[in-house]
Amino acid sequence: MANIEVPKDPQKVQRILVSALHLFAQNKYRKTKVEDIASMARVSKGIVFRYFDNKFGLYLATIEYANQNILDTVDYSVWQDSVDLTELIVRATEYKLKLQIKFPDEFQLLTDVFANVEDFSPEMEEKVRKKYQASTAMTQKLVEPVFERLVLRDDVSQEEVYNMLNGIMLQIGEETKIFMKNHPDGDLKGMTGIIEHAKGYMKIFERGIKKDN
Structure with missing residues (x-):
């Protein structure tokens, strides 16, 4: 069975990445908790995992997001x-x-x-x-x-x-x-x-x- 791409709310994605950027920058990877990112982004922890699979997937996306903010x-x-x-x-x-x-x-x-x-x-x-x-x-x-x-x-x-x-x-x-x-x-x-x-x-x-x- 083919994987079905999860539809993503752009506003929620933006809030998650903004929150992840701040918390990963302040606390580094290990000390950052997904539940804290979700709370700051005003989404459920489940949404974060649905959108980014896991904490590491979110970290990779956040690196790309941080770089793009600067390049823009x-x-x-x-x-x-x-x-x-x-x-x-x-x-x-x-x-x-x-x-x-x-x-x-x-x-x-x-x-x-x-x-x-x-x-x-x-x-x-x-x-x-x-x-x-x-x-x-x-x-x-x-x-x-x-x-x-x-x-x-x-x-x-x-x-x-x-x-x-x-x-x-x-x-x-x-x-x-x-x-x-x-x-x-x-x-x-x-x-x-x-x-x-x-x-x-x-x-x-x-x-x-x-x-x-």
């Missing part, structure tokens, strides 16, 4: 119109800080997505990883126009440069995470130190660390 508002020109890598990193950092203030739950969930690895079986972990990779795959496409304008040394590949930039962005992300934790009501003016760090990292990246003889 992203101004791609922030990356693509940068004249060089330093401007790209600085503009991307400033823009990400603004987005992080606007979407605290989304960024918290996506930042901590692998902090829950011990809660999952290897099969579940792989599904989480695929969801997360799908949410970050666009980053490389966003920087491609800038890379096309670069004149790299013959012994340096775009992939190597991208991986190094990604490392710098991860470091900046960690600094931002600490700042937001210590200053939950902070704004961009209070984050000038992070912007300066981004510029400093790029200066070292582009010039190297060895002193000329």
Whole structure:
């Protein structure tokens, strides 16, 4: 007998995802209870399971929902119109800080997505990883126009440069995470130190660390 798709009330789906996003972001996967999500969403626990099969299915849907909330508002020109890598990193950092203030739950969930690895079986972990990779795959496409304008040394590949930039962005992300934790009501003016760090990292990246003889 073929599986019959359960009809879903769009308003209930939205309320469930909004509630799940907030609770998963605040409490992480293990400590979040489906009954609490249902209560916040003003639906029965049975509805949550009918719509999303189980808690893990809801978690995967929430990762996708969080990512889409951010992507729906992203101004791609922030990356693509940068004249060089330093401007790209600085503009991307400033823009990400603004987005992080606007979407605290989304960024918290996506930042901590692998902090829950011990809660999952290897099969579940792989599904989480695929969801997360799908949410970050666009980053490389966003920087491609800038890379096309670069004149790299013959012994340096775009992939190597991208991986190094990604490392710098991860470091900046960690600094931002600490700042937001210590200053939950902070704004961009209070984050000038992070912007300066981004510029400093790029200066070292582009010039190297060895002193000329």
